[in-house]
Amino acid sequence: MRKTSGRRRSLGPLPWIGPAVLLIALIVLWPVVEMVRSSFLRIRRSGVVRGYNGTDNYERLFDEPDFGQVLWNTAVWVVSVVGITIVLSLALAQLFNQHFPGRRVTRWALIIPWAASVFMTAIVFRWMLHHGYGAINTLLVDLHILDEGRDWLGEPSTAFPWMIAVGVFVSLPFTTYTLLAGLQTIPGEVYEAARMDGASPWRTYLSITLPLLRPAVLVAVVINLINVFNSFPIIWAMTGGGPGYETDTTTTYMYKLKVADIGESAALSVVNFGLVIVLVVVYLRVSRWNREAD
Amino acid sequence: MTLKKVLITCTAWLVALIFVLPYAQMFLGALRPSDELTDAGYLPSRFEWSNFINVWKDSALGDNLQVSLMVAGLSTLLVVVVALPAAYYTARRRYRGRGAFLLLVLATQMFQPTALLVGLYREFHTFGMLNEIWALVLVNAAFNLAFAVWILTAYFSSIPVELEEAAMIDGASRLGALRRVTLPLAMPGIVTAVIFAFITAWNEFVVALALITTPEKQPLTVGIDSFLGEYEVQWQYLFAGSLVAIVPVVILFAFIEKHVVSGLTAGSVK
Numbered sequence: 001m002r003k004t005s006g007r008r009r010s011l012g013p014l015p016w017i018g019p020a021v022l023l024i025a026l027i028v029l030w031p032v033v034e035m036v037r038s039s040f041l042r043i044r045r046s047g048v049v050r051g052y053n054g055t056d057n058y059e060r061l062f063d064e065p066d067f068g069q070v071l072w073n074t075a076v077w078v079v080s081v082v083g084i085t086i087v088l089s090l091a092l093a094q095l096f097n098q099h100f101p102g103r104r105v106t107r108w109a110l111i112i113p114w115a116a117s118v119f120m121t122a123i124v125f126r127w128m129l130h131h132g133y134g135a136i137n138t139l140l141v142d143l144h145i146l147d148e149g150r151d152w153l154g155e156p157s158t159a160f161p162w163m164i165a166v167g168v169f170v171s172l173p174f175t176t177y178t179l180l181a182g183l184q185t186i187p188g189e190v191y192e193a194a195r196m197d198g199a200s201p202w203r204t205y206l207s208i209t210l211p212l213l214r215p216a217v218l219v220a221v222v223i224n225l226i227n228v229f230n231s232f233p234i235i236w237a238m239t240g241g242g243p244g245y246e247t248d249t250t251t252t253y254m255y256k257l258k259v260a261d262i263g264e265s266a267a268l269s270v271v272n273f274g275l276v277i278v279l280v281v282v283y284l285r286v287s288r289w290n291r292e293a294d
Numbered sequence: 295m296t297l298k299k300v301l302i303t304c305t306a307w308l309v310a311l312i313f314v315l316p317y318a319q320m321f322l323g324a325l326r327p328s329d330e331l332t333d334a335g336y337l338p339s340r341f342e343w344s345n346f347i348n349v350w351k352d353s354a355l356g357d358n359l360q361v362s363l364m365v366a367g368l369s370t371l372l373v374v375v376v377a378l379p380a381a382y383y384t385a386r387r388r389y390r391g392r393g394a395f396l397l398l399v400l401a402t403q404m405f406q407p408t409a410l411l412v413g414l415y416r417e418f419h420t421f422g423m424l425n426e427i428w429a430l431v432l433v434n435a436a437f438n439l440a441f442a443v444w445i446l447t448a449y450f451s452s453i454p455v456e457l458e459e460a461a462m463i464d465g466a467s468r469l470g471a472l473r474r475v476t477l478p479l480a481m482p483g484i485v486t487a488v489i490f491a492f493i494t495a496w497n498e499f500v501v502a503l504a505l506i507t508t509p510e511k512q513p514l515t516v517g518i519d520s521f522l523g524e525y526e527v528q529w530q531y532l533f534a535g536s537l538v539a540i541v542p543v544v545i546l547f548a549f550i551e552k553h554v555v556s557g558l559t560a561g562s563v564k
Contacts, residue, residue: 016383017395019376020439027436028402031413038416047419092309100303108548109310112317112540115547117497117515120536123522124320127529133334135319149334169316174558181555219559230406232500251408258412258504266412273409 035273038266047262057267066245066253074229074249076160078279081167081228085175086221090213092172093179094205114173122237125166129153129238156246159239163247166234171227175220182216183209218287222280229276250275317540324533331529342530346538349531357510358517359538361427365502365513366495369434373442373491374484376435381446382476386455396447403440407433407501415504429505430513434495441494442487445557449483450476486553493543514539 042053061067096107113121128135129152137149153159186209194204232251235241241248241256248256250272257265325341326333350356384392407414414433415424423429453476461471477484499515506512509520514535521532547554 013389017380020380023436031410034416035413098302106306106310109313115544116540119499124316133332138334177555230408232408269412
């Protein structure tokens with residue numbers, strides 16, 4: 001007995017954390033390396049590698065006539081979904097932090113889109129938006145807002161805002177809960193002091209709650225940036241990126257390229273990776289810079 | 295009740311209603327008779343409960359459900375088996391490479407399988423594991439590991455070592471103390487990790503879409519896609535299938551609702 005435990009000690013942390021490290025190395029780190037490598041390879045549709053071709057994949061990607069449009073869509077998608085989500089969540093967190101009858105039940109309603117499959121949620125929106133028999137069109141016609149049902153998802157100009165709305169809808173629960181958790185960390189005495197000083201509720205919110213909520217907002221923005229940038233099911237379910245590539249983001253475009261040309265798709269994945277990192281770093285820099293200016 | 299309170303209550307219930315509405319629509323859609331699918335009315339003339347039964351007969355949905363259960367169940371099991379010892383050791387010891395390990399876990403939490411899709415596809419192509427359910431089990435386990443390690447490490451750290459030592463003085467072995475003292479106390483964390491890993495794997499879509507091409511081997515999320523025909527959509531079956539997938543996990547989620555945020559954001563705050 002003594003002997004085996006002695007040998008175990010010499011192995012150190014390996015038996016404990018080894019399996020976790022192995023799993024991460026194999027399924028997370030390996031694909032990263034493989035992806036970067038593939039972006040410099042010429043790969044046939046069959047998967048057969050035809051050797052290195054330098055930066056050809058990247059050049060072909062940047063020469064794609066739709067790439068500019070797709071990049072623009074991605075910027076609009078990420079900025080609007082994350083921005084609107086944060087603003088609405090700040091209000092929702094404030095609301096659900098109050099005491100009122102049925103708070104538990106209403107909070108349960110809030111978590112449904114979080115727990116449910118995003119793809120299935122997006123599909124039900126596609127159904128509700130159907131130009132012939134969708135409930136949203138029926139309602140708008142009944143309210144005399146529209147004369148007849150519109151094909152909301154058929155045109156990019158109306159499809160994109162609806163996709164953003166669904167993106168916000170599924171991002172709200174997590175974000176609101178994160179901000180609610182942030183609100184819990186603010187000690188009650190701070191509000192007490194503000195009230196004694198005769199500060200108005202709005203003033204109290206702006207100069208006390210919001211600054212103290214900063215860490216929670218920071219975390220919520222970063223996690224949402226990553227999630228929304230990589231969001232695939234909403235666009236896939238609602239428009240499939242169409243018509244053409246007009247409602248594609250770089251994530252769905254990457255998926256489409258994967259079918260046609262894996263090497264080019266890998267190049268876009270690497271670009272995506274870079275974009276997410278740049279996005280997060282820029283956001284963190286800007287928010288820290290603001291703090292120093294305070 | 296003051297006017298302010300009435301206002302707050304009404305707003306909160308209205309918000310709750312908005313969140314439930316799409317799923318209520320899903321429910322009504324699942325109950326529509328097939329000849330009323332293209333009617334614009336809000337409610338069907340009668341509720342076709344047999345949709346929930348028929349959906350299993352004419353499609354691969356039964357197989358899809360089995361695949362979903364297998365992928366979510368096995369990947370969750372793998373997560374627990376791998377994360378428990380790692381989290382326990384990390385909470386109890388200051389070993390060399392501890393910081394590096396935590397950084398590695400944090401980095402994975404920032405990764406999304408979608409972002410690595412091409413790499414994953416190429417890797418499983420190399421291993422000859424495309425179209426294999428095991429590939430999904432591994433991917434889901436690996437990407438859900440970070441959350442489990444974070445939340446379990448936090449729970450184990452909050453349990454005083456003295457409790458284990460006291461049990462050992464009373465004659466329990468190290469493993470016995472772990473089993474009878476530490477694990478029960480860490481149960482809320484373990485339950486949270488298990489349910490969250492299960493739900494995330496259950497809802498996973500894009501990796502399954504990319505890797506699995508045989509309809510019978512696809513999980514529910516991808517399988518219901520088969521009702522979305524080019525010209526005709528069988529909405530009633532699509533939604534009946536979706537509800538079977540959604541209702542159980544929403545109920546499960548309600549149990550862990552409070553703990554999830556700490557696990558998801560813990561890494562980013564430190």
